[in-house]
Amino acid sequence: MNEVKSIKNICCIGAGYVGGPTMAVIAQRCPHINVNVVDLNAQRIADWNDANLDKLPIYEPGLADVIRDARGRNLFFSTDVEKGIDEADMIFISVNTPTKTYGVGKGMAADLKFIELCARQIAQVAKNDKIIVEKSTLPVRTAEALRTILHSTGNGVNFDILSSPEFLAEGTAIQDLHNPDRFLIGGEQTERGEAAVQSLVDIYLNWVPRENIVTTRVWSSELSKLTANAFLAQRVSSINAISALCEKTGADVDEIARAIGKDSRIGAKFLKSSVGFGGSCFQKDILNLVYLCRHFNLREVADYWEQVIKMNDYQKHRFSKNIIDSLFNTVSGKKIAFLGWAFKKDTNDTRETAAMYIADELLQDRAEIHVYDPKVSEEQIFADLEYLQTHRVGQYVEQGEIMSMEEIRSLVTVHKDPYNTMQSAHAIAILTEWDEFKTYDWEKVYNDMLKPAFVFDGRNIVDKDQLDAIGFDVYNIGKGK
Ligand SMILES: NC(=O)C1=CN([C@@H]2O[C@H](COP(=O)(O)OP(=O)(O)OC[C@H]3O[C@@H](n4cnc5c(N)ncnc54)[C@H](O)[C@@H]3O)[C@@H](O)[C@H]2O)C=CC1
Numbered sequence: 490m491n492e493v494k495s496i497k498n499i500c501c502i503g504a505g506y507v508g509g510p511t512m513a514v515i516a517q518r519c520p521h522i523n524v525n526v527v528d529l530n531a532q533r534i535a536d537w538n539d540a541n542l543d544k545l546p547i548y549e550p551g552l553a554d555v556i557r558d559a560r561g562r563n564l565f566f567s568t569d570v571e572k573g574i575d576e577a578d579m580i581f582i583s584v585n586t587p588t589k590t591y592g593v594g595k596g597m598a599a600d601l602k603f604i605e606l607c608a609r610q611i612a613q614v615a616k617n618d619k620i621i622v623e624k625s626t627l628p629v630r631t632a633e634a635l636r637t638i639l640h641s642t643g644n645g646v647n648f649d650i651l652s653s654p655e656f657l658a659e660g661t662a663i664q665d666l667h668n669p670d671r672f673l674i675g676g677e678q679t680e681r682g683e684a685a686v687q688s689l690v691d692i693y694l695n696w697v698p699r700e701n702i703v704t705t706r707v708w709s710s711e712l713s714k715l716t717a718n719a720f721l722a723q724r725v726s727s728i729n730a731i732s733a734l735c736e737k738t739g740a741d742v743d744e745i746a747r748a749i750g751k752d753s754r755i756g757a758k759f760l761k762s763s764v765g766f767g768g769s770c771f772q773k774d775i776l777n778l779v780y781l782c783r784h785f786n787l788r789e790v791a792d793y794w795e796q797v798i799k800m801n802d803y804q805k806h807r808f809s810k811n812i813i814d815s816l817f818n819t820v821s822g823k824k825i826a827f828l829g830w831a832f833k834k835d836t837n838d839t840r841e842t843a844a845m846y847i848a849d850e851l852l853q854d855r856a857e858i859h860v861y862d863p864k865v866s867e868e869q870i871f872a873d874l875e876y877l878q879t880h881r882v883g884q885y886v887e888q889g890e891i892m893s894m895e896e897i898r899s900l901v902t903v904h905k906d907p908y909n910t911m912q913s914a915h916a917i918a919i920l921t922e923w924d925e926f927k928t929y930d931w932e933k934v935y936n937d938m939l940k941p942a943f944v945f946d947g948r949n950i951v952d953k954d955q956l957d958a959i960g961f962d963v964y965n966i967g968k969g970k
């Protein structure tokens with residue numbers, strides 16, 4: 490093996506949901522390493538640097554404590570990308586890789602333009618050898634394209650490319666980073682490659698046991714990330730498929746999850762039936778996988794994974810259709826209170842949240858929607874609804890008509906108080922599993938609502954027996970009436 494480089498300076502390009510928390514934890518656990526997180530988005534960087542830790546750009550339990558420990562000591566946030574690149578011996582690329590919205594692969598393939606820009610900038614700025622770590626989720630063999638771009642300048646600088654995809658889940662990011670099931674590193678099986686892998690292993694070893702650091706070839710590492718997300722999303726779609734059957738037969742999906750989860754081969758986690766999975770990654774990564782399979786002419790494999798997305802679309806559609814059907818076939822002019830907008834609890838992230846799709850279907854029928862979410866801003870909610878009007882893709886969404894923002898604003902109200910949200914409502918839709926929803930004074934909510942008072946619990950979190958006893962008409966996911 491070549492000499493293993495001891496890393497003193499890390500630069501991370503991309504200060505988002507992954508770059509921010511991941512680098513904050515590396516800095517916290519490795520006080521001997523300088524960590525510079527750089528981003529083009531000046532507002533984001535200003536928020537990361539804000540003295541008031543409530544203003545951090547992302548909400549994650551425990552994140553503020555980590556920032557307090559490391560920021561200004563060996564953790565820095567800056568817009569000076571060139572300086573970050575120049576000073577680093579290891580560069581993490583953690584920029585966004587969204588689904589392409591144009592051209593070849595539109596609606597399926599990952600858009601790698603941000604990755605490519607990073608590679609070009611690194612190639613242009615770097616004056617000494619660097620280890621480049623792919624932290625973003627990428628299609629298999631992206632490292633090859635990176636290598637071509639990085640080595641194109643012919644200036645004699647060497648780059649070793651590693652893949653180290655991130656497996657944190659939002660809402661538990663800090664916990665996941667402190668105690669990961671595994672960190673994964675893919676590297677080349679050459680002397681140089683092995684030395685580069687060891688440099689990154691040495692960083693993770695500062696807080697993670699060696700047996701939790703998995704090393705593989707580069708392509709396996711890249712594809713493991715897409716595979717992990719596909720398997721996780723598939724579990725949610727599988728239990729959601731069963732929830733539809735439960736509603737027809739009187740079986741209870743939570744009881745089934747408990748029963749099958751006791752089988753150690755199946756396991757108990759990730760079997761919570763819901764209104765549908767959201768988040769920036771499951772859909773995007775499966776679409777990317779499907780695109781790759783089609784590219785390699787693996788039609789059956791592509792169709793197999795695509796079904797996970799179709800089932801998720803169906804689950805969201807089923808939920809909104811049930812609301813409309815139950816409210817006597819129309820929600821026009823009716824007040825529907827939304828509890829929750831984030832794609833899961835303990836995050837302010839709303840990307841691909843089921844809530845916006847449910848809202849869209851109800852708005853198509855001209856419902857009046859009143860939203861309360863403890864962490865999502867009004868501005869974000871309208872931005873999400875606007876996004877949907879401009880991206881009418883997906884088997885149900887594309888059937889809807891494009892609505893003007895003026896019309897949407899006349900139908901949607903965002904509240905800061907949950908009780909105001911629910912006052913005089915015809916129905917409540919619970920769309921995120923925030924713990925506080927369980928603690929509400931449901932007696933008071935009932936008294937202030939129109940009757941019959943409907944609750945559509947898209948997360949199965951409130952006590953159905955208690956609500957039934959109060960007089961509510963409660964619909965759960967996967968529980969026959
Ligand atoms: N959000 C999540 O929980 C997870 C995301 N991932 C993956 O990590 C990657 C990043 O995801 P997020 O952090 O959620 O995205 P994000 O959108 O929150 O952050 C990406 C950041 O990169 C910046 N950026 C883009 N191009 C740049 C450039 N050329 N120079 C400097 N900054 C640039 C953007 O301004 C943005 O702030 C994606 O590939 C995603 O699939 C992986 C695991 C978990």
Ligand SMILES: O=C(O)[C@H]1O[C@H](OP(=O)(O)OP(=O)(O)OC[C@H]2O[C@@H](n3ccc(=O)[nH]c3=O)[C@H](O)[C@@H]2O)[C@H](O)[C@@H](O)[C@@H]1O
Pocket residue numbers: 626655656657658659660718721725758759760761762763764765766767768769770771832833
């Ligand atoms: O690549 C990524 O971005 C990340 O995607 C997911 O993390 P995340 O999307 O943040 O959150 P999850 O906890 O996986 O939840 C995703 C969605 O599935 C839903 N879900 C999850 C679990 C479940 O049992 N039921 C269910 O409906 C959640 O409500 C949420 O809408 C993976 O869990 C992470 O390992 C991965 O790093």
